[in-house]
Structures are given as structure tokens and as C-alpha cells.
Amino acid sequence: xxxxxxxxxxxxxxxxxxxxxxxxxxxxxxxxxxxxxxxxxxxxxxxxxxxxxxxxxxxxxxxxxxxxxxxxxxxxxxxxxxxxxxxxxxxxxxxxxxxxxxxxxxxxxxxxxxxxxxxxxxxxxxxxxxxxxxxxxxxxxxxxxxxxxxxxxxxxxxxxxxxxxxxxxxxxxxxxxxxxxxxxxxxxxxxxxxxxxxxxxxxxxxxxxxxxxxxxxxxxxxxxxxxxxxxxxxxxxxxxxxxxxxxxxxxxxxxxxxxxxxxxxxxxxxxxxxxxxxxxxxxxxxxxxxxxxxxxxxxxxxxxxxxxxxxxxxxxxxxxxxxxxxxxxxxxxxxxxxxxxxxxxxxxxxxxxxxxxxxxxxxxxxxxxxxxxxxxxxxxxxxxxxxxxxxxxxxxxxxxxxxxxxxxxxxxxxxxxxxxx
Numbered sequence: 187x188x189x190x191x192x193x194x195x196x197x198x199x200x201x202x203x204x205x206x207x208x209x210x211x212x213x214x215x216x217x218x219x220x221x222x223x224x225x226x227x228x229x230x231x232x233x234x235x236x237x238x239x240x241x242x243x244x245x246x247x248x249x250x251x252x253x254x255x256x257x258x259x260x261x262x263x264x265x266x267x268x269x270x271x272x273x274x275x276x277x278x279x280x281x282x283x284x285x286x287x288x289x290x291x292x293x294x295x296x297x298x299x300x301x302x303x304x305x306x307x308x309x310x311x312x313x314x315x316x317x318x319x320x321x322x323x324x325x326x327x328x329x330x331x332x333x334x335x336x337x338x339x340x341x342x343x344x345x346x347x348x349x350x351x352x353x354x355x356x357x358x359x360x361x362x363x364x365x366x367x368x369x370x371x372x373x374x375x376x377x378x379x380x381x382x383x384x385x386x387x388x389x390x391x392x393x394x395x396x397x398x399x400x401x402x403x404x405x406x407x408x409x410x411x412x413x414x415x416x417x418x419x420x421x422x423x424x425x426x427x428x429x430x431x432x433x434x435x436x437x438x439x440x441x442x443x444x445x446x447x448x449x450x451x452x453x454x455x456x457x458x459x460x461x462x463x464x465x466x467x468x469x470x471x472x473x474x475x476x477x478x479x480x481x482x483x484x485x486x487x488x489x490x491x492x493x494x495x496x497x498x499x500x501x502x503x504x505x506x507x508x509x510x511x512x513x514x515x516x517x518x519x520x521x522x523x524x525x526x527x528x529x530x531x532x533x534x535x536x537x538x539x540x541x542x543x544x545x546x547x548x549x550x551x552x553x554x555x556x557x558x559x560x561x562x563x564x565x566x567x568x569x570x571x572x573x574x575x576x577x578x579x580x581x582x583x584x585x586x587x588x589x590x591x592x593x594x595x596x597x598x599x600x601x602x603x604x605x606x607x
Contacts, residue, residue, distance in 0.1 A: 188469045189219040190556070195515040197554055201583035204474055204513050208552055211576045211587055213476035214493035216563050218248075218588075220581040222470035223256050226440075230462055231261075233444025237451070237458050240306075242286050244424050244463025245271045247560035252579045252588040253467065254278040263306065265424070265461040269296035276303060286421065286459065288335075288383075290315075297322040297330070307331040309383040309421060311358055316371050323376030330376060333383040333421050334368060336361045336406065338399045340386050358384075364406055368415055379415050381456070382407060385423025388464060391437040393446055396425075400450045407454055420451060424461035428468040430507045430557050440465070464560040471559020473498050473575075474513065477551045478530065487525050489547060494529030495536040496569040498555060498562050502535045510538065513552035516545035527553075531570050563589070568597055 189200045196203045199217045207217060230241045242263035245254065249271055254264065255278045264275040267289035275285055282304020287296075290311040297308070297319050310316050310332050323330040337358035359367050364382075371377050386399045400422060407417050427437040440462075447458060475493035482488075500506035510527060524541040538555070547553075563577050573596075577589040 189221045190472055190554070192515045197511070197513045197515070199472065199580040199585070202580050202585050204472075204554065205552065207578055207585055208474060208476070211578060212591065213474055213552065214491070214497055215576040215578055216471055216473050216558065217578040217580060217585070218250075218253060218467070218471045218559055220256055220579060223253065223466060224260060226466040226470065227257055227260050227262055229440040230444070230460065230466070233440040234447065234458060234460070237448060238456075239458045239460070240284065242284070242459055242461045243466055244461045245275060246564065247463030248467040248471070248562070249274050249564055250577050250588055251278040252586075254280065256579075257466070258284075263459070265463070269293075269299050272296070272300050272303070282306070286461070288385075288461070292319075294318055294322050298326065301326055301328050301330060305331070307333055307380055307419070307421075309333050309335050310371070311335045313359075313367060313370060316367070316374060316377065320374040320376045328376065329378050331378050331380045332371060333379075333381040333419065334359055334364065334371060335383040335385065336364045336403070338384060338386065338402045340395050340399045340402070361402055361406060365409060365413060368410055368413065372415065379417070381417055381419030381421060382410070383421040383423070385421075385461065386425060388425045389427040390425045391427040393438050393442060396443070397446060397450065400447070404450055404454060407456070417456065419457045419459060420454070421459040421461070422447060424463055424465075426462060426465045428465050428557060428560075431509065468557050468560035471562060473555040473558040473562055475553050475555070477547055477549055477553060479549055480547060486541070487523065489525045489527045489544065489553075491527065491529055491538075491553065493555075493575070494531040494570070494572060495533065496531060496567045496572050497529070497575050498538070498558060499565050499567075500561055501538045508538065508558060509556040510542065510544070511554050511556065512545060512547065513554055520545045531572070571597060573597060
């Protein structure tokens with residue numbers, strides 16, 4: 187569910203008509219709904235009710251500080267994958283005790299930054315990382331709480347570029363070697379084992395891969411406890427998918443996901459952590475673009491927008507689908523025609539969709555890309571010297587720009603021409 191609905195023929199974000207935002211900030215822009223962010227986070231909390239838990243929002247899906255603060259004020263933890271994300275979370279008011287540090291390439295500098303600033307745990311992904319973290323912790327006179335990410339060799343049945351739990355993926359320790367690596371961690375100074383971490387991928391639309399991975403994690407928990415390790419937390423990752431295509435079968439609900447977790451882990455006496463990102467922020471955001479031209483080509487027609495692949499890279503990178511709808515609601519039964527919907531960047535890959543049926547449209551009309559709140563603005567760039575587009579947060583009947591559009595001077599003046607040129 188989201189809070190983007192037609193009212194009197196005009197698409198609204200909560201109680202704000204989208205043409206009003208477009209008139210003030212220009213197009214293209216991203217717009218997020220506070221009510222939808224709140225609802226989606228709350229669904230996960232309710233799904234885990236009865237288990238000690240922390241829902242850690244995966245910041246990589248949308249790391250705007252206003253979005254982080256909405257969730258942090260609800261009690262969310264944060265899952266970060268870089269020192270920069272850690273500093274964003276702290277700047278938004280998230281205490282270190284609610285921040286989990288994931289990622290395969292943590293540097294000594296990032297470890298030092300987070301140990302000094304406060305951290306809930308490091309999700310460690312390799313033996314070399316264990317050794318570096320031990321050295322950094324000892325040098326600071328601190329103890330680093332850790333889980334070790336195990337790779338359960340489970341096929342998440344998702345896009346190859348966002349699968350993370352198979353043996354050929356770069357993530358985690360092979361689960362067959364977990365006892366050996368935990369023994370190493372127990373011997374290293376400055377480390378405190380607190381649990382196990384597992385994460386098998388993103389945009390999962392079936393619970394079966396979760397169940398397979400979690401059953402292996404429960405078995406490992408029992409073995410590690412028998413070895414003398416204090417396994418008190420299970421970080422079960424994220425990855426639950428969202429319905430990008432409204433006509434398709436909906437992915438499992440957070441309630442079903444929570445019931446699965448309770449059934450599998452309920453008798454272990456552990457605190458459960460989950461790291462949803464896409465399901466919290468994805469359907470909480472739209473990208474709104476303006477139509478520049480309707481172009482009639484040889485055998486096909488094009489809608490050329492002022493948004494491009496640098497603003498929303500998912501279709502070019504993943505062949506991803508986004509529902510695209512007019513901001514002004516079409517008349518019922520209006521005849522539709524197929525169009526390629528494209529951007530102005532000088533790449534054939536700057537194509538959002540091909541042969542999508544759309545109602546009649548004219549230059550100046552507004553189009554909204556649904557399910558654009560995750561992996562949209564965070565993956566955007568200034569390719570072709572195109573400014574990053576504004577981000578807007580709506581709450582009820584008012585809105586605020588939470589990242590302004592930079593000027594061309596802002597972009598160009600970041601470059602430094604050497605004196606000898």
C-alpha cells in the first residue's frame with residue numbers, strides 16, 4: 187500500500203497534488219510519503235511482535251537524512267555499508283547503539299570511525315577483515331561486537347546482480363567453514379562474538395529461499411553454542427520484494443515473513459535483527475518527470491522525458507520495470523497506444539521501457555514512475571552534466587524539499603583547472 191492516489195483526476199502524494207510540487211521545484215523530482223514510510227516500518231515491527239527484535243533500515247536503498255530521521259524517530263535501527271552512511275545516520279540523530287555495519291570492504295579508517303562513534307555490531311565478512319578489526323579495536327582500547335556473515339549457498343531466485351547468498355557470490359564466509367572462522371574470532375583480541383549474520387539477496391518474491399537459509403542458520407546457532415560461543419543475536423538480513431508490476435502476483439507480506447521467522451527461530455532465545463530497505467522505501471516514493479516531446483519514428487513512437495537514466499538507473503542496469511502513469515488521470519476507456527519511453531541522454535540504454543501502452547499525451551504533461559523510492563536517488567549521477575534532481579518529502583498537506591537541485595555553477599565549480607593550463 188502507498189499514499190499516492192488520484193483525487194478529482196489529479197495524482198496526489200498524501201494530500202498534496204503533484205502538479206503543485208512540479209510548479210515549485212520543476213521536473214524531474216523524487217517525492218516521498220511520510221505516511222507510507224511509517225506504515226511499512228510499522229508492518230515489520232508488528233510482524234515480529236513477541237520476539238526481541240530490532241528492525242534496521244537498509245540505508246543503501248534511500249539515504250536521505252529526512253527519510254532516515256522519519257524512521258529513526260519511530261525507533262528503527264540502521265544498516266550501513268560505508269563510513270559515509272554511518273555519518274549520515276549519526277547526523278540524522280541515530281544513536282550508535284542502533285547502527286549495524288555491513289559490507290565486504292570495510293577499511294581500517296571506517297572501523298576506527300565507527301568504534302569511536304559507537305556501533306551496535308560489525309557484520310564481518312572475511313578472515314582478513316576479522317584480523318584488521320581486531321588490530322583497530324586493540325589500538326583504540328575498545329571491544330568490537332561482531333557477527334560473522336555466513337554464506338548459506340541458497341539460490342534467492344532473484345536478479346543475478348542482487349543475489350548474495352550463493353557460493354559464487356562475493357559475500358560472507360562459506361557456511362561449511364563457519365565453525366573454524368568463529369574459533370579464529372574467539373582467539374583474536376578486541377572482538378566480542380554476539381551472533382550470526384546471513385543475507386541472501388534483494389527483491390525476493392518467495393519465502394522458500396528465506397526458509398532454507400534460516401534453517402541452516404538455526405542449525406549453525408546450535409553448533410556454535412555447543413562450541414562455547416555466545417550467540418545471542420541473529421541478523422537475518424533483508425531482501426523481501428515489492429510489487430513493481432501491479433498486475434503481477436504480490437510478493438509475501440511482512441506478516442508472512444515475520445511468521446516464518448517466529449516459526450524457525452522462536453525457540454532459540456535470540457534477538458532477531460532484520461534489514462529491510464526496498465520494502466520500506468520503494469513504494470514510498472515516485473519520480474515525476476515532464477514530457478518534452480512526442481516523437482513519431484519509423485515503426486514506433488517515443489515519449490521523450492526530461493528524466494533520464496542518470497536520474498533512475500534501474501531500468502538500464504537491471505532491465506527493471508516501473509509502472510508509469512500520467513499525473514492527470516486519463517478518461518475511463520480512453521484508447522491507448524504503444525510508446526518507447528526514453529530520456530535525453532546520448533545512450534541507447536537511456537530507455538525506461540519499450541512499447542508501453544499509454545493514453546494520448548502532449549508535451550508538458552507530467553508522468554509518475556511508481557515504486558521509485560528505493561535505489562533511485564541514491565544511485566543517480568550527474569552524467570551529461572545533468573544536475574541531481576530534487577528530493578521532496580510530503581507529510582499530510584505540506585511538503586519540503588529535502589535535497590535541492592544543484593545549479594550548473596555548483597557542478598562546474600567543483601572542477602579545478604591546474605594553474606599550468
